[in-house]
Amino acid sequence: MTGEYLQGISQDLLKAFYETFQMVGIALLTSIIIGVPGGLFLYVTEKGLFFSNKFLNVISGFIINIIRSIPFVILLVLLLPLTQKIIGTTIGPLAASVPLAIASTAFYARLVWVSLCEIDKGVIEASISLGATPLLIITNVLLREALPGLVRGLTVTAVSLIGYSAMAGIVGGGGVGDLAIRFGYYRYETDVMIITVFFLILLVQLVQVLGDYAADKSNKK
Amino acid sequence: MIKLNNIRVRFTAKNSVIEAVKNVSLAIGKGEVYGIVGSSGAGKSTLLRTINLLERPTSGDILINDVKINNFKAEKLRKVRLKIGMIFQHYNLINTKTVFENVAFAMRVAGKSKEERGKHIPEILSLVGLSEKTDAHPSKLSGGQKQRVGIARAIANNPDILLCDEPTSALDLETTSSILDLIKDINKRMGITTVLISHEMNIIKKICDKVAVMENGHLVEYGSVYDVFTNPQHDITKQLIEHTINLEIPEELLKIHKGKLVKLIFKGDLAVEPVISDTIKKHNVSITILHGKIEYISGKPIGILVIGIDGNDINIENSINSLTENVAELELL
Numbered sequence: 001m002t003g004e005y006l007q008g009i010s011q012d013l014l015k016a017f018y019e020t021f022q023m024v025g026i027a028l029l030t031s032i033i034i035g036v037p038g039g040l041f042l043y044v045t046e047k048g049l050f051f052s053n054k055f056l057n058v059i060s061g062f063i064i065n066i067i068r069s070i071p072f073v074i075l076l077v078l079l080l081p082l083t084q085k086i087i088g089t090t091i092g093p094l095a096a097s098v099p100l101a102i103a104s105t106a107f108y109a110r111l112v113w114v115s116l117c118e119i120d121k122g123v124i125e126a127s128i129s130l131g132a133t134p135l136l137i138i139t140n141v142l143l144r145e146a147l148p149g150l151v152r153g154l155t156v157t158a159v160s161l162i163g164y165s166a167m168a169g170i171v172g173g174g175g176v177g178d179l180a181i182r183f184g185y186y187r188y189e190t191d192v193m194i195i196t197v198f199f200l201i202l203l204v205q206l207v208q209v210l211g212d213y214a215a216d217k218s219n220k221k
Numbered sequence: 222m223i224k225l226n227n228i229r230v231r232f233t234a235k236n237s238v239i240e241a242v243k244n245v246s247l248a249i250g251k252g253e254v255y256g257i258v259g260s261s262g263a264g265k266s267t268l269l270r271t272i273n274l275l276e277r278p279t280s281g282d283i284l285i286n287d288v289k290i291n292n293f294k295a296e297k298l299r300k301v302r303l304k305i306g307m308i309f310q311h312y313n314l315i316n317t318k319t320v321f322e323n324v325a326f327a328m329r330v331a332g333k334s335k336e337e338r339g340k341h342i343p344e345i346l347s348l349v350g351l352s353e354k355t356d357a358h359p360s361k362l363s364g365g366q367k368q369r370v371g372i373a374r375a376i377a378n379n380p381d382i383l384l385c386d387e388p389t390s391a392l393d394l395e396t397t398s399s400i401l402d403l404i405k406d407i408n409k410r411m412g413i414t415t416v417l418i419s420h421e422m423n424i425i426k427k428i429c430d431k432v433a434v435m436e437n438g439h440l441v442e443y444g445s446v447y448d449v450f451t452n453p454q455h456d457i458t459k460q461l462i463e464h465t466i467n468l469e470i471p472e473e474l475l476k477i478h479k480g481k482l483v484k485l486i487f488k489g490d491l492a493v494e495p496v497i498s499d500t501i502k503k504h505n506v507s508i509t510i511l512h513g514k515i516e517y518i519s520g521k522p523i524g525i526l527v528i529g530i531d532g533n534d535i536n537i538e539n540s541i542n543s544l545t546e547n548v549a550e551l552e553l554l
Contacts, residue, residue: 126313129273129384130374131302132330140326144317220317221360 009192012179013199019093019174020203023100024161030101031108031157036150038064038105039112040138049124050134067106072164075099076171083171096173100164108157115149116142148219155211159204176200222414223249223272223382228281230267241267242278243438249416249431254408256429256446257418258461264438265418269384272416273305274298285382303331306375306413310387312367314359320346320370321355327377341377348410349373349403365396369403376407383407385417389424401428422465426450426518434458447518451488451549470512470527470554480531482511483541486550487524496547497528504540506532527554 042064044050045057070078076099080090083098119142127137143150166177176196184193230242241264249255257265270276271283274290283291290301314323321342328338346352349369359367368388375383385404389397405428408415419425425432425446433443436457442449453459475482501508512527530537545551 120311120313120316122309122311122313123315125275126307126309126371126374127315127326127330129275129302129305129307130327130330130378131299132326133299136330140318140329141315145315147317221358 009195012183013176013196016174016176016179016196017199017203019178020162020165020176022093023097023165023168023173023175024158026094026097027100027104027161027165028154028158031104032154035105035108035157036112036143038109039116040142042109042113043116043142044134044138048121050128050137064106064109067102068110072099072103073167073170075103076167080171091172093168093173093175096165096168096171096175100161100168103164104157104161107160108153111153111156112146112150115146115153118149119145148215151211151215151218155208155215158207158211162200162204162207176203222251222253222286223247223416224282224284224287225268225271226282226284228268228271228278228283230264230271230276231279241438242271244281245435245438245440246281247433247440247443249414251414252408252412253431254405254415254417254429256425256432257416257435258420258422258425258432259418259435259457260420260461262437263435265435266386268435269386269416269418272382272384273302273307275307303378304380305382305384306378306380307384307386308368308371308375308388310390312359312364312371314367314370314374316359319356319358320351320362320373323359323370324373324377327374331378333378345373345377348407363396364392365400368392368396368400372400372403372407376411376413379411381414383413383415385415387419388417390419390421397424398427404428422450422461426465426516430519434461445519447521447523450516450518451486451523465516474511475554478509478511478529480529481537481541482554483528483530483544484552484554485524485526485528485544485548486552487522487526488549489521496544497526499547500540500544503543504532504536506530506536506540508540 038060042057042060045053045060047054067075079099079102083090083095086098087095089095123141123145124137127141163177165173165175166181168175169178169181176199180193180196180200183189184196225245225247228242228245229240232239232241245268257268259265267276271278274283274293278291282289285301290298293301315326318326324342324345325338328341333341343352343355346355349372351366351369351373354362354366359370362370383404388404389400392400401424404415404417407413417424417429429446431444432446432449434441434449434455434457441455442453442458449458450462453462497508500506509529509531510526511529513525515522515524530540541551
């Protein structure tokens, strides 16, 4: 192995990391902006809660489940026309971010719902008995009590996203996972594959450690 | 103050309709501590929850200060709820907020400014005896302290009504007593109309002025606590009272005792001693006191005495007759 070769790999890796961060970052941000309200919507339209509405609840749950049940590779292809419309192209990390964002938003919305379900119904009832508005209950009780769960869910989503983003290579999205597949798998450069997988492991570990730390910090019990 | 007219609450479970509250009417006066007692599943909790519409009645009216509230929704309902505090068996505190923040949340709901909150909350916390726990989270508090936070939160907006849903059922005896004292103290201090439900007559006896007894969704009996205790009409009431005024005589004693065993109940100011000694003198019988107890309910005494009367049959008969005239109730055992 020559120095030039190693330099080549490290440059590829750097670029791949940048692309991964871009894709995962956009998808995570979308998950927070849309997934949290989505999970909340799913929760507050449930039976016995203040916006109880069976129709909307079933519909929203159904949409989330449809997205979650489509294998990501297929979703990637299915969404090509939409990607074309939004980004103007179907190639590159930005284009890959569209299906990633949609898949992870649905995934995270379900996790948000799960953490909300953990909240003691009595606390919500007590807030209602105080005369609190739904908005105040959502911001002061629901999101606050569920915060550690929301952070943990976001960590899980981020790790899954890193995995999903490997498939973004199909539309030329790039990223670390894609690098491992292209060099290591298609070109039989096992050493490149090992190095990239090693960095992937490191990245996932880092995300998990950071996520656990943030969840701990947000847990104010 | 609170009027419940012909309240029915029906739940539809799978394929069946359960009527938890069956045509209950009740009037609760201003400043009263009103107890609703019954065994679990009697519908008392459901009835209580209709007062602030946590449970909407299937039919019937709820009037608060002569205003019919059962069709109130959204903003109008929230305004009413601001004036009705509620405490719960399991406290239902916001776990991620400190004691201060829990009370502050209640005041934010009422639109109180930060200054008002900062001024008022220390006062409330000192009233409930939690000044030192201001910045603690609920997980660091004992059960009794948690209920004190619950009470502080419930009274933070100076409500007219306080609803207590089994407030001491998860607490030990000593803590129960101190929480009840606090509720009574707040009732007196703020003149707050208090409705308390419990499955224990002991608790009703300790702080309530009036009591309603529920069984299977029906209101079977109600009145002043003293009247209900001293003259229970319904079987379920008698049962509930027996748990508190418990005079059991050991089997062995019953076996060896000769003569008649009689249970006497004295109410109000009837003096016990002269009646007994008079009977002994007049009817030439010997009387042994086997068991006795005096309970004070709402400050008035009720005495229960189990005595054995021995002598010849006619004398026993005569003494029982004269005792019957002089005590509130006499029961042959």
